Each structure stands twice: as structure tokens, then as C-alpha cells.
Amino acid sequence: MDLFEYQGKQYFAKFGIPVSDGRPADTVDEAVAAAEAVGYPAVVKAQVQVGGRGKAGGIKLAANVEEVRTHATAILGMDIKGHMVKRVWIEKATDIAEEYYASFTLDRAAKKHLAMVSAKGGVDIEAVAEEDPTAIAKLHIDPVVGLSADQARQLVDEAGLNPKARDGAADLLIQLYRCFTEGDCDLAEVNPLVLTTDDKVHALDAKVTLDDNAAFRHPEWDEYRSMQVMDDRERMAKERGLQYIGLDGSVGILANGAGLAMSTLDVVNQVGGEAANFLDIGGGANADVVASALEVIDSDPRVKSIFINIFGGVTRGEQVAQGIVEGMARVNIEAPIVIRLDGTNAEQGRAILAEHESDALISRPTMIEAAKKAVELAKARA
Amino acid sequence: MSIFVSKDTKVVVQGLTGSQGKFYGLRNRDYGTQVVAGVRQGKGGTDVEGIPVFDTVEDAVKATGANASFVIVPAPAAAAAVIEAAAAGIPFVVCVTEGMPAQDEARLFNQLLRDHPGTQMLGPNCPGIITPGECNIGFTPTESALPGGPVGIVSRSGTLTYQALHELTAMGIGQTTCVGIGGDPVPGTSFIDCLSAFETDPETKAVMMIGEIGGSDEEKAAEFIAKEMSKPVVGYIAGQTAPPGRKMGHAGAIVSGSSGTAKAKMDALTAAGARVALNPTEAAELMAEVVASL
Numbered sequence: 001m002d003l004f005e006y007q008g009k010q011y012f013a014k015f016g017i018p019v020s021d022g023r024p025a026d027t028v029d030e031a032v033a034a035a036e037a038v039g040y041p042a043v044v045k046a047q048v049q050v051g052g053r054g055k056a057g058g059i060k061l062a063a064n065v066e067e068v069r070t071h072a073t074a075i076l077g078m079d080i081k082g083h084m085v086k087r088v089w090i091e092k093a094t095d096i097a098e099e100y101y102a103s104f105t106l107d108r109a110a111k112k113h114l115a116m117v118s119a120k121g122g123v124d125i126e127a128v129a130e131e132d133p134t135a136i137a138k139l140h141i142d143p144v145v146g147l148s149a150d151q152a153r154q155l156v157d158e159a160g161l162n163p164k165a166r167d168g169a170a171d172l173l174i175q176l177y178r179c180f181t182e183g184d185c186d187l188a189e190v191n192p193l194v195l196t197t198d199d200k201v202h203a204l205d206a207k208v209t210l211d212d213n214a215a216f217r218h219p220e221w222d223e224y225r226s227m228q229v230m231d232d233r234e235r236m237a238k239e240r241g242l243q244y245i246g247l248d249g250s251v252g253i254l255a256n257g258a259g260l261a262m263s264t265l266d267v268v269n270q271v272g273g274e275a276a277n278f279l280d281i282g283g284g285a286n287a288d289v290v291a292s293a294l295e296v297i298d299s300d301p302r303v304k305s306i307f308i309n310i311f312g313g314v315t316r317g318e319q320v321a322q323g324i325v326e327g328m329a330r331v332n333i334e335a336p337i338v339i340r341l342d343g344t345n346a347e348q349g350r351a352i353l354a355e356h357e358s359d360a361l362i363s364r365p366t367m368i369e370a371a372k373k374a375v376e377l378a379k380a381r382a
Numbered sequence: 383m384s385i386f387v388s389k390d391t392k393v394v395v396q397g398l399t400g401s402q403g404k405f406y407g408l409r410n411r412d413y414g415t416q417v418v419a420g421v422r423q424g425k426g427g428t429d430v431e432g433i434p435v436f437d438t439v440e441d442a443v444k445a446t447g448a449n450a451s452f453v454i455v456p457a458p459a460a461a462a463a464v465i466e467a468a469a470a471g472i473p474f475v476v477c478v479t480e481g482m483p484a485q486d487e488a489r490l491f492n493q494l495l496r497d498h499p500g501t502q503m504l505g506p507n508c509p510g511i512i513t514p515g516e517c518n519i520g521f522t523p524t525e526s527a528l529p530g531g532p533v534g535i536v537s538r539s540g541t542l543t544y545q546a547l548h549e550l551t552a553m554g555i556g557q558t559t560c561v562g563i564g565g566d567p568v569p570g571t572s573f574i575d576c577l578s579a580f581e582t583d584p585e586t587k588a589v590m591m592i593g594e595i596g597g598s599d600e601e602k603a604a605e606f607i608a609k610e611m612s613k614p615v616v617g618y619i620a621g622q623t624a625p626p627g628r629k630m631g632h633a634g635a636i637v638s639g640s641s642g643t644a645k646a647k648m649d650a651l652t653a654a655g656a657r658v659a660l661n662p663t664e665a666a667e668l669m670a671e672v673v674a675s676l
Contacts, residue, residue, distance in 0.1 A: 106484055108567050108597045108634070111491050143488040144496060184485055214483035216458060243631045258565060258631025259539020259594060262620040266644075267661050269623040278624075280631045311541045311548070313523035314409070343548055344525045368663060 001210045004047045006089040007224050008206025015179040017172060017190075018202045022091030031072035032065055034090035040064055041093040044071040048083040049229065051124075056080045061093060083229070094204060098162055099192035101125050101136075102173060103207075104180040113141040113180070115173070117159040121192035135159075147177040161195075168201025169193065176203075184214035233277075233296055240292040242279060249274025250378040252297035252306040252335060254290070256281050264309045267367055273375030276303045286319075290327025298333045304381040307374035308339040309367060317341055317349025325356050336377050338362045340370035384513035384559040385534065385579035385586070386474055386502070387450060391517045394419040394439060394448035394472070396463045397455040398430050406454060406478075406521060407433070413518045418446040439470040452510075452519045453477040460506055461490040468498035476519045477505035477570070487568045494570065503570030507632070509540035509562035522547070522560065530556035532587035532676065533669060536576035538565050538594045538632070542620060542662055546590055549666035555673050558586040565594060565632025573603035581611050588614045588672050590665060591656070595621035596635045596642040604650035614672045615656040618665040619644045 003011060009019040023034035024047070035042040046058030053059060058080050060071035068090070078085045099122035107114035118136045120128045128135055137158035141147050152173040156166050172193065180188040189207040196202060215221055230238070237244030243258065247265075251273050255261035258280045265275040277297060281289050290308075297306055312320045321341060328337070336359060341349045353363045362377075364370035393410065397403035398420025408431060411417040419442035420430055426437035436442040439451065451467040453460060453475060460479035467475045482490075487506060494501055504511060510520010515529030521540065526548040533555055537543040543562045550557060561576050563569045573591060580586045589611075593600040600619060607615050622644040624630050626637040637643050648658050657672065659665035 106488055106567060109599075109602070111488065111568050113488065142492050142496075143485070144492045181485055184483055186484060211484045213457065213481045214485065217483075245625075245628050245630070247625065255541075257539060257541025258635060259537075259542035259592070259620045260545065262539075262594065262624055262630050262635070263542060263545075263662055265624065266620065266622040270660055275623070278628075278630055311545050313526070313541065313544045314521060343544060344523050366663060367661065 001212055001221070001225060001228060002049050003206070003208040003210065003224055004049060004227065005045065005206055006047055007227070008208035009203070011183060011208055012179060012203055012206050015175050015183060017175045017179065018200070019206070020091040020094055020202070020204070022089050024087055024089055025072065026087050028069055028072045028076065031088055031090055032068050035062060035065065035068040038090060038092045042068060043091050043093050044068060044075055045089045045091070046075045046078060046080060046085040047087040047089055048080050048085055050081045050083045053080050058085065094194060094202065095197040096194045096204070097197045098165070098195040100159070100161055100165070100169070100194070101191045102169070102176060102193045103187065103189035103191070104177055105187045107140060110140050113143055115139045115141060115147065115155055115177070117155045117173070119160045125191060146181070147174060149174060164199045165195040165201050172201055172203070184211045184218060185209060186211050233299055236299065237279070237296045240296065242281060242293055242296065244296055245278040246300070247275050247277050249276045250302055250304040250382060251374050252276045252300065252303040253309070254279050254281060254293050254297060254306065255309040256311060260309060260311055264307065264367070267371045268307065268375060271368065271372045271375050273371070273378060276300055286323045287326035287330065290324050291330040294327060294333050295331050298331070298335060303335050305374045305377035306333070306335050306337045307370060308337060309370065310339070310341050312341065312343035312346060312349060317343060317345035317347070318352060321349035321352035325352060328361065336360050336362065338364060338370050338374040338377065340364050340367050383583050383585040384516065385576065385583050386504070386559065386561065387511055387513050387517040387519060389516040391450045392416045392418045392446060392448045393450045393452050393519055394421055394442045394446070395452045395454065396421045396439065396467065397453065398422065398433060399425055399435060400454065403454040404430055407452065410452070410518050413524045415517045415519065418448050439467050439472065443470050443472065448472065450474040450519065451476065453479060455479060457481040457483070461486045464490060464503055465493065468494055468501035473500055473502065475501060475503045476508070476510055477503060478508060478510055478520050479505070480507045482506045482566070484567055487566060491568045491570060502575070504561065505564045505570060507566040508564030508569070509543060511559065511561045513559045514557050520562070522562070526551055527560065528556040531558040531585045532556065532673060534558045534580035534583065534586040534589045535560040535592070536573055536589065537562050537592035539592060539620060542592050545662045546592060546665065549663065550669060553666065553670050555670060558583060565634050567597065567634045573599050574606045577603060577606055577611060581613060586613065587676050588616070588669065590669055591615055591617045592665070593617065593619045593647055594632065594635045595619070595624050595630065595637050595644050598641065600647035601650045604654040604656070607651070607656055608654035616659065616665055616668045616672060617648070617651040617656045618659045618662060619647045
């Protein structure tokens with residue numbers, strides 16, 4: 001789960017990381033009250049999960065209450081690259097002397113934590129990595145051992161931060177590492193990390209990605225989740241315990257297993273079509289799951305045909321086929337369904353499907369033939 | 383011959399008394415796997431359909447000589463279970479547990495490396511491993527497998543592994559061992575571990591490798607294939623049309639920026655001399671050609 005900036009800052013604060021005093025606001029009046037509380041000059045920042053909000057006019061400095069009112073009115077409801085601003089974050093403006101970069105993430109290739117610190121902050125770090133890779137100090141950390149204070153100071157020195165920032169930045173790195181590990185982040189990034197004109201070090205932005213697998217030990221994440229922007233169908237799928245990702249094509253996809261689902265998208269593409277979604281129903285395929293999945297897929301008006309791609313493993317072909325037939329009977333699906341059932345006892349399964357074969361349910365023996373049929377139907381109904 | 387598990391493998395199931403553990407533990411035993419023990423703290427002295435249950439892995443090893451573990455416990459308990467098996471001297475641990483936090487996984491991997499270098503972990507979040515006709519640990523549907531080789535399979539995805547087994551078996555091509563390494567960010571056993579084992583296994587004559595988007599393990603495997611493999615490799619990468627920035631089911635399957643794309647992985651495999659298929663069916667067809675020319 002990606003946090004909004006204000007959520008990231010609130011999360012940082014729990015680990016003692018210095019952030020600006022601020023308040024979230026959903027209305028102009030709330031924004032004004034927040035600014036009165038934090039003091040002027042204040043910054044009004046659009047809370048959207050997309051880069052480039054400053055350029056789009058989503059971050060404004062306000063010297064007084066009138067300006068807060070003007071900016072909050074303009075920013076709330078603004079569309080930034082397709083993201084509607086529903087909330088702003090009001091914080092006390094910071095007098096910036098220098099801008100840096102700091103982050104912790106997991107380096108999958110090295111199987112270690114990776115710290116990155118740079119004196120070049122406030123800009124896209126991937127661009128820095130490309131243009132001037134030596135400007136980024138990197139350190140691999142053994143997750144069993146953790147980050148020591150000496151290592152943190154060494155990182156700060158290697159990155160070439162202002163000596164005035166040395167102690168503050170080293171402390172912040174230790175706190176940020178704790179946030180990353182104990183806070184179960186996939187990514188904890190501060191860009192910019194700033195040195196203020198009165199020589200204090202401080203996180204001016206927060207980019208935090210939480211590891212959903214760790215949610216069981218973080219009940220406090222519920223409040224973040226309630227604010228997540230999710231497409232209606234993704235929400236519907238999540239409530240039903242399904243892995244669904246909406247895409248732009250016209251062939252709805254239902255497969256068992258993430259790998260097979262990805263492979264199904266590929267095959268649909270290879271025969272000239274485009275998938276409307278990724279949907280993994282997991283290992284088995286009982287009637288409840290199939291019915292729920294079909295409802296989610298069919299609620300997408302772009303879907304013109306549905307391709308069910310199932311490999312019967314431990315759940316046998318005849319059980320899968322029974323589940324599909326029962327599931328279909330429970331919901332009224334508009335788009336024709338093409339199904340490919342393979343694997344354990346696939347023949348028994350296909351025999352069951354054959355009894356229900358119609359224009360609305362077409363069976364094909366292989367993945368490629370089924371994909372071709374589904375794409376042909378989608379095109380004919382477009 | 384085979385890699386990692388064989389008819390001599392004696393399995394202790396950590397989680398045998400749970401519903402999933404019982405279902406798969408018994409299923410594995412029915413296939414002929416030597417499932418010699420179960421472990422559940424507080425249930426030592428009982429049994430599950432004749433399989434003795436012990437309080438600790440150490441007790442199970444002492445009493446039965448178990449030399450592999452099948453960890454099938456909930457995510458919050460998985461890391462401790464793997465460490466317990468390693469500390470009891472188990473050399474091969476299969477952890478099928480799904481949903482382990484990435485921080486736990488990273489710590490577990492490095493703790494095994496540091497404190498228990500003699501233990502190889504497969505998984506977590508993997509479908510398991512099968513040496514057809516000898517030993518099956520995990521979820522693999524045995525009906526799809528055919529003993530005798532000559533093909534070794536290594537895969538990040540469960541259902542695509544079964545698909546590959548099924549297609550090869552349908553063509554009468556047997557398998558030496560089929561390993562599902564799992565789709566998580568820090569797998570205990572990598573493609574390279576398996577490729578290297580297949581390279582030295584005399585019965586394996588060719589290897590099928592099934593990868594996914596995300597990470598750079600397939601690229602590293604390609605380097606290994608170019609430098610170290612004499613046996614032919616057929617590769618397939620799922621997720622050629624996956625959009626960047628979205629996790630495709632598996633925690634590890636995500637294209638971030640320009641890294642982890644299917645194209646980069648396919649290009650790397652092709653450059654390494656592997657034959658690369660566009661879909662699982664084509665992979666099986668390519669493997670049939672490879673086997674015919676052996």
C-alpha cells in the first residue's frame with residue numbers, strides 16, 4: 001500500500017523522524033483552521049499519489065489566511081494527471097538551506113537492505129542515478145545485523161552532506177531505518193531531506209510503501225487503508241478476496257494462479273486481442289469464487305467476452321467444471337464465456353461443460369484456441 | 383537420479399495437525415513419499431493417520447531420521463518454523479507458506495546464510511518439489527508428472543509449473559525433478575541453485591525454466607546459463623503484457639521502472655543460448671524438439 005504524503009509523515013513521526021507540524025484538511029474551512037493552528041507562512045499541498053503535483057499547481061505557499069483560502073479553494077477538487085484532489089495537507093513552511101535524499105529499500109538481487117543517501121535531493125533520484133551515479137552513497141545492510149550509528153555517519157560523509165547536517169542526518173537515518181524495518185515498509189524515502197537555515201535536519205516529504213503481507217501486525221494501518229483510492233471493481237474484487245487488476249482491453253480474464261493469469265494476458269495479446277483485467281482466483285475453483293469473479297469482470301462495460309483459463313491440479317477437472325457451471329448459474333452474465341480447462345481429470349471436466357455448451361459458454365481444448373475464440377467474440381461484439 | 387529430493391528423503395511435516403498440513407501431508411505420503419513425522423508443540427505422542435507427531439523438530443529428527451521438512455504453517459509462524467528445522471540439522475526445508483512479510487523473509491534468508499549454511503530452503507510461497515515416482519513435497523498434482531526424466535523443471539509460478547509438467551507428460555516426456563521456487567521477493571532457492579544442480583545431475587538432459595516479471599533473477603540465471611550450463615535450456619517468461627507498477631498476484635511480480643520486464647529477461651535468455659517460448663504451449667513444443675535431438 002502506497003501512503004499519501006501526509007500519512008507517510010504521520011508514520012515517520014511515530015518513529016521520531018522530524019517532520020513539519022501539519023494537519024490534513026478536506027474542506028477550505030478545515031484548511032484555514034489548520035493553517036491558523038500551524039502558523040504562517042503555511043504550505044498547502046495536494047494529497048495525490050502521483051508525481052509532478054508541484055508543477056501542476058498542487059503545492060502553494062500562503063502568507064496569510066486569505067491566501068490559504070484562495071489556494072485551498074483552487075487545489076481541493078483539482079485534477080492532477082487524472083487524480084482528483086480530495087484532501088490537502090497544511091504545514092508550516094520550512095526555510096530550506098539545502099536539499100538531500102535518503103531512502104531504504106530491499107535489494108532483491110543482493111537479498112539485503114539497501115540504503116541510499118545523496119547530497120542531490122529534491123529531484124528525481126533515478127535521473128541522478130543515471131547522470132551522476134557517484135552522487136549517491138549506497139550501503140547494503142544485513143537485515144539480521146541492522147544499521148549501526150557508525151554506518152549511518154559514514155553514509156552521510158560519503159554522500160558529501162554539509163557538515164552542519166552530519167549529526168542530524170545520521171540520527172534521521174537510524175530512525176528511518178527503524179521505520180523501514182519495524183514499520184514493515186517496502187520503501188521508506190525522504191526526498192527532499194532538508195537542512196534548514198537554522199541548521200536542523202528534517203523530512204520535507206515522505207514516500208512510504210507498506211508491505212501488505214505485514215498488515216496482520218499493524219492494526220494501525222486500517223486508517224490508511226480507508227483512504228486508499230481504488231477503482232470500484234478493484235474494491236469489489238478485494239472485498240471478495242480476489243486478486244484483480246483492471247486493464248484497458250475487451251477480453252475479461254479469469255484464471256487460477258498468478259503465473260497462469262499473467263500468461264493468459266500474454267496469449268490474448270499474441271492472438272491480437274487485449275485483456276480487460278488480471279484476475280487470479282487462486283488454487284481451486286468452487287462455485288462461490290467463480291460466481292464472484294464473473295460478477296466483478298462482467299461489471300466492466302468494456303468487457304465483450306470472458307476467457308476462463310483453468311488448470312485443474314489438486315482440485316480436479318470435474319470439480320472445477322461443476323464450480324464453473326454452478327457459478328455461472330448464480331449470476332446473469334452478458335458477455336459470452338470461452339473456457340479452457342486442462343490438467344487433472346480435464347476430460348471429465350470437459351464432458352460436464354459440454355452438457356452446458358451454448359453461444360454463451362464455449363469450450364476449447366487449448367489455451368491458444370480459447371484465446372483466439374475469446375478475441376474473435378470480443379471483436380464481433382465491439 | 384534427481385535433485386534435492388529422492389526416494390531416500392524422509393519428510394517431517396511442520397503443521398501436519400492443521401487442516402492444510404494434514405491434507406497435503408497425507409497426499410504426499412499416498413504418492414509414496416516417506417512422510418515420517420509431524421511436529422506440533424503440545425501434541426507430541428499423538429499421530430495423524432499413523433504418522434507420529436512430535437513436540438519439536440529435534441525430537442522428530444532423533445526418532446525418525448527425518449532429513450527434509452515440509453513447513454505448512456501460517457505466515458506469522460513460518461520464519462520461526464524454518465529456523466527450528468535448520469537448527470535441528472535438517473538440510474532441506476520446503477516452505478509453502480504464503481504471505482510472509484518481506485522483512486521477515488529478508489531476515490530469514492540472511493539468518494540461514496549466517497547461522498545454518500548447511501540448510502537449503504525452498505520457498506517461501508512456493509508450490510513445492512517433486513521427483514516423479516519417488517518424492518513429492520508440497521502441492522504439485524502428481525497426476526501431471528511422469529517419472530524417468532530427461533527434463534528438469536524450475537519455475538517461479540505454481541500453476542505454470544503444473545501446466546509445464548502436464549504438457550510434457552502428455553507428449554510422453556518425463557521429468558527428473560520439478561522445482562517451484564516461488565514468486566516472493568527473497569526466495570531461499572534461486573534459479574541458479576536449481577540450474578546448477580540440474581547441470582550436475584546425470585539423468586537430467588535438458589532444463590525448462592519458467593520465470594516471471596519482476597526482480598533480476600532470470601537475468602542472473604541467463605548469465606549462469608551462458609557461462610556454466612552445457613545442457614540445453616528452454617525458457618518462458620510470464621507477464622509480457624503486464625503494466626508497470628502493478629503487482630501481478632505474486633509479491634515479487636512487479637515491473638518497476640525499466641527493470642524486471644519480460645522483454646529484458648527473454649532477451650537475456652536468448653542471448654545466453656536458451657530457446658525462449660512466447661507461451662507455455664510453445665515452451666513444451668520447443669522442449670519436445672530439444673528432447674528429440676538429444
